[in-house]
Amino acid sequence: MFSFIKKGLGKTLGAIKEILPEKVEKIDKTLLEEILIESDIPYELVEEIIYYLPPSQMLVRSDVKRVLQSYFMYENAPILSSQKPFVELIIGVNGAGKTTTIAKLAQTYKKEHQSVLLGAADTFRAAAIEQLKSWAEKIDVGIIYTQQGHDPSAVAYDTISSAVAKKIDHVIIDTAGRLHNQVNLSNELKKIVRICDKALSGAPHRKILILDGTQGSSAINQAKAFHEMINIDGIIITKLDGTAKGGSLFGIAKALQLPILYVGVGEGRDDLIVFNADDYIDTILDSIFTNVNG
Numbered sequence: 001m002f003s004f005i006k007k008g009l010g011k012t013l014g015a016i017k018e019i020l021p022e023k024v025e026k027i028d029k030t031l032l033e034e035i036l037i038e039s040d041i042p043y044e045l046v047e048e049i050i051y052y053l054p055p056s057q058m059l060v061r062s063d064v065k066r067v068l069q070s071y072f073m074y075e076n077a078p079i080l081s082s083q084k085p086f087v088e089l090i091i092g093v094n095g096a097g098k099t100t101t102i103a104k105l106a107q108t109y110k111k112e113h114q115s116v117l118l119g120a121a122d123t124f125r126a127a128a129i130e131q132l133k134s135w136a137e138k139i140d141v142g143i144i145y146t147q148q149g150h151d152p153s154a155v156a157y158d159t160i161s162s163a164v165a166k167k168i169d170h171v172i173i174d175t176a177g178r179l180h181n182q183v184n185l186s187n188e189l190k191k192i193v194r195i196c197d198k199a200l201s202g203a204p205h206r207k208i209l210i211l212d213g214t215q216g217s218s219a220i221n222q223a224k225a226f227h228e229m230i231n232i233d234g235i236i237i238t239k240l241d242g243t244a245k246g247g248s249l250f251g252i253a254k255a256l257q258l259p260i261l262y263v264g265v266g267e268g269r270d271d272l273i274v275f276n277a278d279d280y281i282d283t284i285l286d287s288i289f290t291n292v293n294g
């Protein structure tokens with residue numbers, strides 16, 4: 001698990017190495033500031049981190065770790081096994097990695113010997129339906145879909161009803177990332193949420209926002225807009241492996257005050273890891289400090 005997050009942070013760690021070619025026992029505060037900015041932690045946040053650090057100019061690992069940890073206080077609520085099917089609604093702009101992440105999530109559940117049914121409720125684009133169908137085939141899970149232009153809420157309803165009838169463990173529903181305008185998108189997402197609850201009281205159990213990690217901190221405003229529309233429950237950051245902006249997770253967690261559930265670290269179906277803030281922070285600190293613990 002630990003080396004997996006290391007793989008995902010490869011580019012970020014490479015960027016740190018450019019600033020700090022040799023690891024140190026104590027880091028100069030000014031140099032640390034430069035490293036944090038370079039890894040795409042928003043500037044105000046870097047200033048805040050520096051403010052909370054001890055006043056001395058040279059800092060040890062434990063000083064830095066303690067402050068960085070305080071940014072990930074939003075715990076991932078455990079999945080309640082009594083909720084069957086456990087319905088997840090996947091939200092995010094086109095290209096963020098929604099479809100791939102749905103496949104990865106389905107694969108994760110399958111590995112745990114749980115059954116999965118996908119719902120192709122991004123009916124705005126024919127390609128989105130086709131792409132999800134192709135993934136469903138590859139990972140061998142069921143899918144409910146309709147033709148392009150049909151009501152996405154109806155797909156969500158049918159998927160949940162079918163899952164209830166077949167006693168499926170997990171339902172994962174794709175949604176459109178873009179419509180003709182923002183108001184339409186907001187109305188459509190709200191309607192899907194309402195209809196999910198009609199199909200199964202309490203559903204969707206988790207509304208997950210997919211954010212493209214290569215966008216770094218600039219994804220924050222986009223995330224806030226979705227959060228205002230339908231109250232997101234958790235985030236998945238994709239393409240962490242493709243960016244040197246690995247520090248942006250601090251800004252995202254702080255701005256949205258939401259748990260980061262998983263991170264995507266590659267294009268394959270197995271390239272999704274449960275986000276663990278301690279592993280993430282330790283991996284970054286390992287590239288700065290000579291001592292491993294503390």
Ligand SMILES: Nc1nc2c(ncn2[C@@H]2O[C@H](COP(=O)(O)OP(=O)(O)OP(=O)(O)O)[C@@H](O)[C@H]2O)c(=O)[nH]1
Nearest residue numbers: 094095096097098099100238239242264265266267
């Ligand atoms: N390197 C890397 N690539 C990823 C990751 N997640 C998704 N991708 C790639 O990002 C691209 C977009 O992913 P999709 O899953 O098609 O994104 P989408 O949000 O469904 O986008 P649309 O199909 O446009 O709606 C694809 O080429 C994926 O292979 C990741 O964690 N790492």
